[in-house]
Amino acid sequence: MRIKSQKDFFSGLMFMAMGIAFAWGATTYTIGEGARMGPGYFPLMLGILLTALGGFIVFESLVVETEDGEPVGAWAWKPLGFIIGANLLFGILLGGLPSIGVPAMGLIIAIYGLTFVAALAGDEFNWKEVVILATVLAIGSYLAFIVLLKLQFQVWPTFITG
Missing domain, CATH: 1.10.287 (Helix Hairpins)
Structure with a gap:
C-alpha cells in the first residue's frame, strides 16, 4: 500500500x-x-x-488520494526553538532555579514571558497584540487556577508580595 x-x-x-x-x-x-x-x-x-x-x-x-502526496517539508527551526524556549522560560519564571540563584517570579510574570517569547516564533510580531493577549491569558489563568481551582502557587514575585 x-x-x-x-x-x-x-x-x-x-x-x-x-x-x-x-x-x-x-x-x-x-x-x-x-x-x-x-x-x-x-x-x-x-x-x-x-x-x-x-x-x-x-x-x-x-x-485518500491527494494531489501531490503532501510531502513533509523542511523543519521549521525558528518556531520550534522559540516555542520550546518559551516553555522552558515559563517553567523557570514560575518556579525559579534555586541552584543558580534565580528566584521564582510567579504566574503572572511567567505568562507574560511565555507569551512574548512564543510570539517571536511567528512571521510577524505586533507588540500591542502580544500585550493584549498576555494580559487576557494572565487574567484568565489567575481566575481559573487561583480563584476557581484554589491552587496554591506563587502569583507575583517575592520582592512585590514580600
Whole structure:
C-alpha cells in the first residue's frame, strides 16, 4: 500500500506514539472504573483515544488520494526553538532555579514571558497584540487556577508580595 499523504501519515504516527506513551504511563497509577475513577483513568482513556485518532489518520493517509502526496517539508527551526524556549522560560519564571540563584517570579510574570517569547516564533510580531493577549491569558489563568481551582502557587514575585 502506498502513502498518499506524507503529512497525514507521519502526524498519525506521532499521535499514535503519544497516545501509547500516555496510556502506558497511566498504567503506573490506579485506573479504577467508570463509577470510581482513579488517577490513571483519564490519562489512559486519553491515550487510547489519541491512539485511535492517530490510527484513523494513518489509515486515511493510505486511502485518500491527494494531489501531490503532501510531502513533509523542511523543519521549521525558528518556531520550534522559540516555542520550546518559551516553555522552558515559563517553567523557570514560575518556579525559579534555586541552584543558580534565580528566584521564582510567579504566574503572572511567567505568562507574560511565555507569551512574548512564543510570539517571536511567528512571521510577524505586533507588540500591542502580544500585550493584549498576555494580559487576557494572565487574567484568565489567575481566575481559573487561583480563584476557581484554589491552587496554591506563587502569583507575583517575592520582592512585590514580600
